[in-house]
Amino acid sequence: xxxxxxxxxxxxxxxxxxxxQGLRDDCALIExxxxxxxxxxxxxxxxxxxxxxxxxxxxxxxxxxxxxxDIASKGAEPVGVxxxxxxxxxxxxxxxxxxxxxxxxxxxxxxxGDTIATTGAxxxxxxxxxxxTCRPVPSRTNATAGEALFVTGSLGRAMLGFEGDKNHLDAFxxxxxxxxxxxxxxxxxxxxxxxxxxLLLDAYRMAEASDVTVVIDPQxxxxxxxxxxxxxxxxxxxxELLFTASWDAELPVDAVRIGCIEEAGEAPLMLGxxxxxxxxxxxxxxx
Amino acid sequence: xxxxxxxxxxxxxxxxxxxxQGLRDDCALIExxxxxxxxxxxxxxxxxxxxxxxxxxxxxxxxxxxxxxDIASKGAEPVGVxxxxxxxxxxxxxxxxxxxxxxxxxxxxxxxGDTIATTGAxxxxxxxxxxxTCRPVPSRTNATAGEALFVTGSLGRAMLGFEGDKNHLDAFxxxxxxxxxxxxxxxxxxxxxxxxxxLLLDAYRMAEASDVTVVIDPQxxxxxxxxxxxxxxxxxxxxELLFTASWDAELPVDAVRIGCIEEAGEAPLMLGxxxxxxxxxxxxxxx
Numbered sequence: 001x002x003x004x005x006x007x008x009x010x011x012x013x014x015x016x017x018x019x020x021q022g023l024r025d026d027c028a029l030i031e032x033x034x035x036x037x038x039x040x041x042x043x044x045x046x047x048x049x050x051x052x053x054x055x056x057x058x059x060x061x062x063x064x065x066x067x068x069x070d071i072a073s074k075g076a077e078p079v080g081v082x083x084x085x086x087x088x089x090x091x092x093x094x095x096x097x098x099x100x101x102x103x104x105x106x107x108x109x110x111x112x113g114d115t116i117a118t119t120g121a122x123x124x125x126x127x128x129x130x131x132x133t134c135r136p137v138p139s140r141t142n143a144t145a146g147e148a149l150f151v152t153g154s155l156g157r158a159m160l161g162f163e164g165d166k167n168h169l170d171a172f173x174x175x176x177x178x179x180x181x182x183x184x185x186x187x188x189x190x191x192x193x194x195x196x197x198x199l200l201l202d203a204y205r206m207a208e209a210s211d212v213t214v215v216i217d218p219q220x221x222x223x224x225x226x227x228x229x230x231x232x233x234x235x236x237x238x239x240e241l242l243f244t245a246s247w248d249a250e251l252p253v254d255a256v257r258i259g260c261i262e263e264a265g266e267a268p269l270m271l272g273x274x275x276x277x278x279x280x281x282x283x284x285x286x287x
Numbered sequence: 288x289x290x291x292x293x294x295x296x297x298x299x300x301x302x303x304x305x306x307x308q309g310l311r312d313d314c315a316l317i318e319x320x321x322x323x324x325x326x327x328x329x330x331x332x333x334x335x336x337x338x339x340x341x342x343x344x345x346x347x348x349x350x351x352x353x354x355x356x357d358i359a360s361k362g363a364e365p366v367g368v369x370x371x372x373x374x375x376x377x378x379x380x381x382x383x384x385x386x387x388x389x390x391x392x393x394x395x396x397x398x399x400g401d402t403i404a405t406t407g408a409x410x411x412x413x414x415x416x417x418x419x420t421c422r423p424v425p426s427r428t429n430a431t432a433g434e435a436l437f438v439t440g441s442l443g444r445a446m447l448g449f450e451g452d453k454n455h456l457d458a459f460x461x462x463x464x465x466x467x468x469x470x471x472x473x474x475x476x477x478x479x480x481x482x483x484x485x486l487l488l489d490a491y492r493m494a495e496a497s498d499v500t501v502v503i504d505p506q507x508x509x510x511x512x513x514x515x516x517x518x519x520x521x522x523x524x525x526x527e528l529l530f531t532a533s534w535d536a537e538l539p540v541d542a543v544r545i546g547c548i549e550e551a552g553e554a555p556l557m558l559g560x561x562x563x564x565x566x567x568x569x570x571x572x573x574x
Contacts, residue, residue: 002374002380003374004402006400007402011383011400012349014386014390015390015391015394015395015396016397017367017396017397017398020367020398023495025399028367028369028398030324030332030367030416032319032322033322035320036566037317038398039398039414041399041400043401043412044403045405047405048406073530080315080317081306085294086332087288087290087291089288090288092289093297093407094295096297096298096301103301104302107302109302109304111303111304111305111326112310112312112314112315114328114329114412115291115295116330116332116335118332118335119333119334119408121337123410125324125371127328127369127414129326135445136376147325162452172495177340177342229414236434238438262550
């Protein structure tokens with residue numbers, strides 16, 4: 001059995017579309033006529049991505065939201081989604097209810113999909129298609145030394161919701177992709193990506209993709225639990241936008257400057273005076 | 288637990304994109320600028336769609352091929368595919384080998400995808416994206432009384448391959464989507480679809496979608512085993528094209544006339560003098 005990194009590395013030796021961006025971005029880009037379509041697929045599997053006690057309505061919502069979050073990070077407006085659904089559980093109606101909630105709330109129509117019967121753990125996927133509103137399309141590869149680094153919202157809310165904090169349950173169960181913010185930011189952002197796996201890990205990825213050093217000042221990072229700053233910077237599932245812009249950019253949405261971009265130095269990521277050279281040290285060990 | 292029909296019926300009550308065509312077609316259409324993109328997703332699950340003894344290289348090939356077959360039925364040229372992959376088995380290398388074979392053979396690049404770890408039976412999906420070469424895009428809804436009905440190739444080859452006939456193993460394990468034929472036929476075809484679930488069932492679906500009666504003369508149907516005509520007309524996995532055209536159309540590819548289209552009568556499908564009003568009677572009970 002291969003691990004994910006080995007598998008993706010092997011995929012890179014296959015014939016790749018230029019819009020696949022070397023499989024180093026969450027989204028593929030398809031130029032068609034004067035337009036650019038942005039395409040993203042994410043899957044969720046029982047046991048791996050949700051707890052058996054989870055409401056499948058929340059799972060459906062989250063699957064839509066995390067795909068649209070990638071569309072948002074490209075400054076794209078959603079065109080529609082395709083659903084890959086594995087029948088087999090007792091809660092298909094709950095999944096449908098959550099899917100309806102999400103599509104309605106985010107004003108995104110269903111384009112199609114495929115429904116199959118399976119045995120064992122259920123796997124669901126969403127393929128989201130968006131239309132870029134700004135050229136060039138923001139990418140995680142465009143961070144440039146001299147820019148400032150910004151984040152929308154506050155981090156750690158999903159973590160608190162996961163832990164049962166009633167004020168933050170929705171942040172974990174029903175996250176909201178930053179669609180309007182992504183479209184507004186696209187013209188002023190250098191690099192942009194969504195934070196799905198935690199600020200530190202995703203900032204590290206931006207640094208590697210852009211071949212720069214990202215410097216974060218931990219005291220500037222907006223978090224939902226100030227006594228747990230480190231946890232909040234490592235936990236994922238917040239789906240805020242992380243982006244670069246010039247220091248004096250007039251930002252069209254609320255965002256906080258948390259650091260800056262420097263020429264590639266000794267490490268891809270600096271957190272205050274601490275340097276990080278190993279992405280494996282940046283994640284959060286769930287539960 | 289819902290069955291597939293109930294689930295898809297429920298999906299139809301969600302906000303649908305116009306290009307979803309009411310979820311009554313295998314493909315979604317997205318008009319963008321002057322172009323139309325054709326999108327299709329299919330999933331395959333262990334136990335449901337392949338035998339435990341199957342070579343995952345063949346599974347990968349088939350998953351690509353059956354998606355491209357839907358693209359072919361729209362007269363579209365492939366742009367690329369996205370892969371949804373569940374890590375967890377011992378044969379990831381075999382899957383990668385078959386994927387490489389198919390992408391190379393059909394000259395289709397990888398656009399992206401998602402790789403997850405799962406427990407239990409594996410599920411893989413491909414989302415194929417094509418670019419329409421002809422407007423209007425052929426559809427299964429366009430069959431018109433007075434047209435003739437045609438099929439490419441010969442039917443039942445996949446069945447023979449499944450049963451172990453060495454002359455037809457490739458027809459089952461490594462089917463070839465009719466991409467060039469689909470593009471060539473698009474300008475002359477009225478309705479067009481691929482035959483994935485058997486001639487009779489798919490012809491029935493064309494009839495229902497077009498609100499006509501499809502009349503098939505069984506003696507005209509080209510089959511790979513003439514002593515098993517009925518089996519050959521019911522078995523799926525052949526991925527030939529079924530299409531309508533005027534009786535005197537000059538067809539740009541080899542195809543055989545197997546019947547005609549009449550105004551909607553007592554039944555959606557007539558096979559010689561036999562009428563069929565229940566699609567459940569048309570499939571093949573595998574194994």
